[in-house]
Amino acid sequence: MSNVILEAKDVSIKFGGLVAVSQFNMKLVGGELAGLIGPNGAGKTTLFNMLTGVYQPTSGAISFLGEPIKGVKPFDLSKRGISRTFQNIRLFKGLSVLDNIRIAAHQHTHYSMVEALLISQRMKREEKTALDQAMDLLKIFNLENRALEIAGSLPYGQQRRLEILRALATKPKVVMLDEPAAGMNHSETHSLMDTISAIRKRFGVTVLLIEHDMKLVMGICERILVLDHGVTICEGNPSKIQKDPKVIEAYLGSAATSETKN
Amino acid sequence: MVDFKRSILMPVLVILVCLGIDYVVPEIFNPYLQTLIAYSGINIILAVSLNLVNGFTGQFSIGHAGFMAAGAYMSAFLTMTFPHWAGPIVGLNFFFNTIAGGLLAAAAGFAVGLPSLRLKGDYLAIVTLGFGEIIRVVLLNIEAVGGARGMYGIHHSASIFWTGFWVFICCFTVTRLMNSTHGRAFLSVREDEIAAESMGVDTTKYKVRAFVISSFFAGVAGSIFAHYLCYLNPSSFAFMKSIDVVVMVVLGGMGSISGSFVAAIIITLLPEALRPLQEITTIDFRMVIYSLTLIVLMLTKPQGLFGELEISDLFRKYVKRHS
Ligand SMILES: Nc1ncnc2c1ncn2[C@@H]1O[C@H](COP(=O)(O)OP(=O)(O)OP(=O)(O)O)[C@@H](O)[C@H]1O
Numbered sequence: 042m043s044n045v046i047l048e049a050k051d052v053s054i055k056f057g058g059l060v061a062v063s064q065f066n067m068k069l070v071g072g073e074l075a076g077l078i079g080p081n082g083a084g085k086t087t088l089f090n091m092l093t094g095v096y097q098p099t100s101g102a103i104s105f106l107g108e109p110i111k112g113v114k115p116f117d118l119s120k121r122g123i124s125r126t127f128q129n130i131r132l133f134k135g136l137s138v139l140d141n142i143r144i145a146a147h148q149h150t151h152y153s154m155v156e157a158l159l160i161s162q163r164m165k166r167e168e169k170t171a172l173d174q175a176m177d178l179l180k181i182f183n184l185e186n187r188a189l190e191i192a193g194s195l196p197y198g199q200q201r202r203l204e205i206l207r208a209l210a211t212k213p214k215v216v217m218l219d220e221p222a223a224g225m226n227h228s229e230t231h232s233l234m235d236t237i238s239a240i241r242k243r244f245g246v247t248v249l250l251i252e253h254d255m256k257l258v259m260g261i262c263e264r265i266l267v268l269d270h271g272v273t274i275c276e277g278n279p280s281k282i283q284k285d286p287k288v289i290e291a292y293l294g295s296a297a298t299s300e301t302k303n
Numbered sequence: 304m305v306d307f308k309r310s311i312l313m314p315v316l317v318i319l320v321c322l323g324i325d326y327v328v329p330e331i332f333n334p335y336l337q338t339l340i341a342y343s344g345i346n347i348i349l350a351v352s353l354n355l356v357n358g359f360t361g362q363f364s365i366g367h368a369g370f371m372a373a374g375a376y377m378s379a380f381l382t383m384t385f386p387h388w389a390g391p392i393v394g395l396n397f398f399f400n401t402i403a404g405g406l407l408a409a410a411a412g413f414a415v416g417l418p419s420l421r422l423k424g425d426y427l428a429i430v431t432l433g434f435g436e437i438i439r440v441v442l443l444n445i446e447a448v449g450g451a452r453g454m455y456g457i458h459h460s461a462s463i464f465w466t467g468f469w470v471f472i473c474c475f476t477v478t479r480l481m482n483s484t485h486g487r488a489f490l491s492v493r494e495d496e497i498a499a500e501s502m503g504v505d506t507t508k509y510k511v512r513a514f515v516i517s518s519f520f521a522g523v524a525g526s527i528f529a530h531y532l533c534y535l536n537p538s539s540f541a542f543m544k545s546i547d548v549v550v551m552v553v554l555g556g557m558g559s560i561s562g563s564f565v566a567a568i569i570i571t572l573l574p575e576a577l578r579p580l581q582e583i584t585t586i587d588f589r590m591v592i593y594s595l596t597l598i599v600l601m602l603t604k605p606q607g608l609f610g611e612l613e614i615s616d617l618f619r620k621y622v623k624r625h626s
């Protein structure tokens with residue numbers, strides 16, 4: 042395990058009396074596509090929030106590219122190369138599709154406000170680069186014709202895709218996707234999963250994927266972590282996960298309880 | 304290095320136009336109308352600058368009059384105490400004093416911006432409101448600037464030219480910023496702070512920047528006000544003044560510079576236009592009609608007159624429809 046880029050060591054977080062994530066350990070290797078699965082309320086999103094600086098762990102340490110990220114603000118982590126999407130889409134809904142992407146590229150522009158007033162050469166150059174790169178990205182998901190539409194007016198599936206593009210526009214080293222297929226139908230989901238593995242190859246990014254549905258990630262992830270009640274109950278390749286009795290129990294258990302609830 | 308046509312030639316042209324207007328206006332309009340033109344200009348600066356915070360960055364500030372007061376008193380104090388520090392030319396002294404007023408207001412904006420950043424919505428509004436009142440009360444108690452009596456005999460340095468000049472600088476600054484990556488950063492804070500932060504926008508920095516730039520222009524507006532009216536009193540900067548500016552921003556459309564511009568003129572002129580009515584009926588209907596007009600406008604156009612669009616967008620739409 043030479044090129045570990047994101048590492049979590051004994052990370053725990055408590056909300057009042059609730060231990061949402063407990064003693065979590067993970068080593069994310071550069072270039073891999075790892076999956077994070079677990080039933081409802083397992084702590085997956087909470088973990089993402091810690092890895093992206095939104096929450097600070099109660100104990101334990103997270104390091105990115107060998108440096109501890111304790112107290113580093115989310116925007117700074119984004120600049121260092123961690124990007125993400127959100128479980129309940131958080132696009133800039135009132136802005137155009139293009140501006141959504143360009144805001145993610147904001148960190149790659151360097152011209153000052155004074156230069157913006159004077160329209161300096163550097164501003165022109167950087168704006169042009171941002172525009173060109175944004176349009177190139179939009180082409181990946183065939184959204185280039187929608188560039189000037191308001192993001193909030195896109196159909197749901199396209200909003201999800203746009204959010205992934207926006208995450209990529211920061212030029213991340215690691216991109217974390219929180220249930221990118223939520224709310225999609227079967228065929229949409231499968232094509233999205235294919236796109237995600239294609240994107241990983243094309244951009245050379247490391248992907249950490251949260252998915253609620255275990256079967257979905259089996260196809261594309263090399264390595265899967267299973268979280269239940271904040272505890273890692275299993276880690277390994279898809280075939281190992283599928284056979285693990287604890288995983289089966291966690292999923293069956295949750296299915297059983299939700300059935301009794303209904 | 305810079306875009307000559309758009310960043311040097313255009314401002315120079317505008318300044319020449321302002322000089323032309325400055326020459327023509329006194330010939331055509333009587334002093335009363337001239338004052339209305341100047342007040343419209345002051346209100347345009349206030350509304351457009353507040354729009355940067357309330358409209359584009361999505362923060363809710365209702366203390367703009369406080370920053371205006373800071374700029375007004377600072378510049379007036381300089382004019383009274385050091386009448387010719389920047390040389391014999393009156394305009395030049397006024398120019399530098401206005402900038403000094405703007406800078407003090409900007410510093411005040413920074414001071415409010417920093418601690419208030421953790422607050423959102425109503426809470427931020429209360430802090431800015433409180434801050435505006437604090438400035439007013441402090442001024443009320445500083446004898447050096449006249450206290451409750453106010454400040455008399457400030458040199459009448461603010462001409463139509465200077466008003467137009469600063470209106471231009473303010474609109475120019477906000478427009479250019481909004482057409483840059485910095486403008487998009489302001490918008491991202493309004494749209495979704497958490498997402499903005501996750502995409503690498505330093506939301507704290509941009510909120511402070513919005514406050515500082517906005518307060519600077521409020522201070523500038525204050526300076527013009529002081530040097531046009533030639534008299535200052537803390538009561539001019541009471542809470543209602545802040546509310547007036549918020550009304551202009553909302554009426555014009557949160558996030559539309561053209562909207563703030565037009566709404567500022569409407570709000571300035573409407574009560575004056577209703578004055579004859581009062582003379583005929585001898586009852587002061589003005590505020591009633593003024594308020595009713597606002598209510599009707601907000602009911603029929605809740606997004607404000609312009610929504611988020613600019614004059615240029617509307618023009619483009621019009622051309623599209625008719626071609
Ligand atoms: N800010 C918070 N304050 C208090 N409790 C929280 C907070 N955030 C999360 N939790 C709790 O932590 C637990 C884990 O939540 P989390 O959202 O991480 O689950 P999840 O694995 O993402 O579930 P899902 O599949 O439903 O998205 C839940 O019990 C949740 O209520």
Ligand SMILES: [Mg+2]
Pocket residue numbers: 085086087128
């Ligand atoms: Mg979740």
